[in-house]
Amino acid sequence: xxxxxxxxxxxxxxxxxxxxxxxxxxxxxxxxxxxxxxxxxxxxxxxxxxxxxxxxxxxxxxxxxxxxxxxxxxxxxxxxxxxxxxxxxxxxxxxxxxxxxxxxxxxxxxxxxxxxxxxxxxxxxxxxxxxxxxxxxxxxxxxxxxxxxxxxxxxxxxxxxxxxxxxxxxxxxxxxxxxxxxxxxxxxxxxxxxxxxxxxxxxxxxxxxxxxxxxxxxxxxxxxxxxxxxxxxxxxxxxxxxxxxxxxxxxxxxxxxxxxxxxxxxxxxxxxxxxxxxxxxxxxxxxxxxxxxxxxxxxxxxxxxxxxxxxxxxxxxxxxxxxxxxxxxxxxxxxxxxxxxxxxxxxxxxxxxxxxxxxxxxxxxxxxxxxxxxxxxxxxxxxxxxxxxxxxxxxxxxxxxxxxxxxxxxxxxxxxxxxxxxxxxxxxxxxxxxxxxxxxxxxxxxxxxx
Numbered sequence: 001x002x003x004x005x006x007x008x009x010x011x012x013x014x015x016x017x018x019x020x021x022x023x024x025x026x027x028x029x030x031x032x033x034x035x036x037x038x039x040x041x042x043x044x045x046x047x048x049x050x051x052x053x054x055x056x057x058x059x060x061x062x063x064x065x066x067x068x069x070x071x072x073x074x075x076x077x078x079x080x081x082x083x084x085x086x087x088x089x090x091x092x093x094x095x096x097x098x099x100x101x102x103x104x105x106x107x108x109x110x111x112x113x114x115x116x117x118x119x120x121x122x123x124x125x126x127x128x129x130x131x132x133x134x135x136x137x138x139x140x141x142x143x144x145x146x147x148x149x150x151x152x153x154x155x156x157x158x159x160x161x162x163x164x165x166x167x168x169x170x171x172x173x174x175x176x177x178x179x180x181x182x183x184x185x186x187x188x189x190x191x192x193x194x195x196x197x198x199x200x201x202x203x204x205x206x207x208x209x210x211x212x213x214x215x216x217x218x219x220x221x222x223x224x225x226x227x228x229x230x231x232x233x234x235x236x237x238x239x240x241x242x243x244x245x246x247x248x249x250x251x252x253x254x255x256x257x258x259x260x261x262x263x264x265x266x267x268x269x270x271x272x273x274x275x276x277x278x279x280x281x282x283x284x285x286x287x288x289x290x291x292x293x294x295x296x297x298x299x300x301x302x303x304x305x306x307x308x309x310x311x312x313x314x315x316x317x318x319x320x321x322x323x324x325x326x327x328x329x330x331x332x333x334x335x336x337x338x339x340x341x342x343x344x345x346x347x348x349x350x351x352x353x354x355x356x357x358x359x360x361x362x363x364x365x366x367x368x369x370x371x372x373x374x375x376x377x378x379x380x381x382x383x384x385x386x387x388x389x390x391x392x393x394x395x396x397x398x399x400x401x402x403x404x405x406x407x408x409x410x411x412x413x414x415x416x417x418x419x420x421x422x423x424x425x426x427x428x429x430x431x432x433x434x435x436x437x438x439x440x441x442x443x444x445x446x447x448x449x450x
Contacts, residue, residue: 033072140372
């Protein structure tokens with residue numbers, strides 16, 4: 001029994017505690033600390049009672065109390081959790097001098113997927129790739145970032161279009177110079193590429209390994225039959241076997257690689273997506289992370305949400321973990337593009353904050369000059385960064401703020417510009433918060449497989 005006379009306690013229950021019942025368990029999760037407890041119903045009732053009197057709790061069960069405080073379920077009374085979130089957000093956005101530069105060698109592609117983000121956003125481009133002059137400007141800019149920007153790290157992210165169309169003309173010369181420069185200046189360096197993986201062969205993989213490519217995002221559109229209907233060469237030659245063979249080859253050659261296998265799904269894709277598992281080698285599994293992404297133009301309903309839950313579980317049981325874009329614990333920002341030192345250099349030398357838009361003149365945040373300097377659009381940058389992504393009444397009062405952080409910087413800006421209400425990320429998530437927490441509990445072996 002909890003005693004009637006207990007000393008005054010200077011602590012309080014965290015605002016960011018959420019709990020759900022699942023198959024006889026109570027899952028207690030703290031969205032700020034990313035801590036998770038799995039309690040029986042009896043234990044849950046006891047903890048609930050103890051939470052109502054923290055003074056008695058701390059006296060009668062000091063070990064349990066200390067454990068709950070160390071994991072963030074209980075915090076000091078004078079500790080303002082929201083202020084802490086705001087501080088961490090500012091550090092991530094403005095203080096970290098980790099430069100993340102996305103480079104589009106081209107917006108062209110060798111495949112013609114019907115849902116292509118470049119086409120969907122009606123991206124403005126004339127065709128062709130980055131000129132040799134712009135390549136030299138990018139090289140000069142990287143030198144300025146290292147010497148004048150005092151970068152603590154440099155991450156080059158190759159995007160497009162299909163960036164490997166211009167590997168020899170653009171990617172290799174910039175990568176060679178960047179590797180040389182970071183080595184001379186003792187700066188951490190990594191490279192990532194988003195590619196359809198049809199232009200990768202054994203020689204190119206070895207060369208990319210030499211150039212410090214340690215991260216790949218490669219999309220597929222379902223099992224072999226489904227994928228080949230969407231991602232194919234002219235003449236309808238399917239690409240599935242080529243892509244999967246290249247994924248396994250990358251994993252075999254680059255020992256420290258991280259491969260994000262992006263599964264673009266619509267109303268049909270998830271029905272037989274488990275077929276993909278057998279095409280991933282055992283050696284590759286530890287290096288592959290599954291990223292389920294709904295095709296933008298398709299509205300998925302409850303049937304697809306259930307299929308997504310089943311699919312994620314099938315992949316997990318087979319040693320292939322995944323997460324979900326809507327929930328990002330302890331990152332303290334919504335999107336990598338929200339960071340001040342992140343930007344995208346297009347093939348024509350124009351600079352944008354994000355690659356998921358139309359590359360229109362109204363979104364240009366800077367122009368890359370021939371000497372590597374950037375003529376920044378301070379007016380637009382000021383508008384973009386005038387408010388934090390979660391700086392609105394709804395987000396500030398939300399218990400899942402720490403793992404969400406509100407809509408991205410561009411959605412915030414566009415909503416303010418058009419005087420529209422901000423969209424809620426969790427309302428558009430195909431994967432519910434409870435499903436996310438249940439999956440986390442299973443990964444931690446806190447609950448038995450059902």
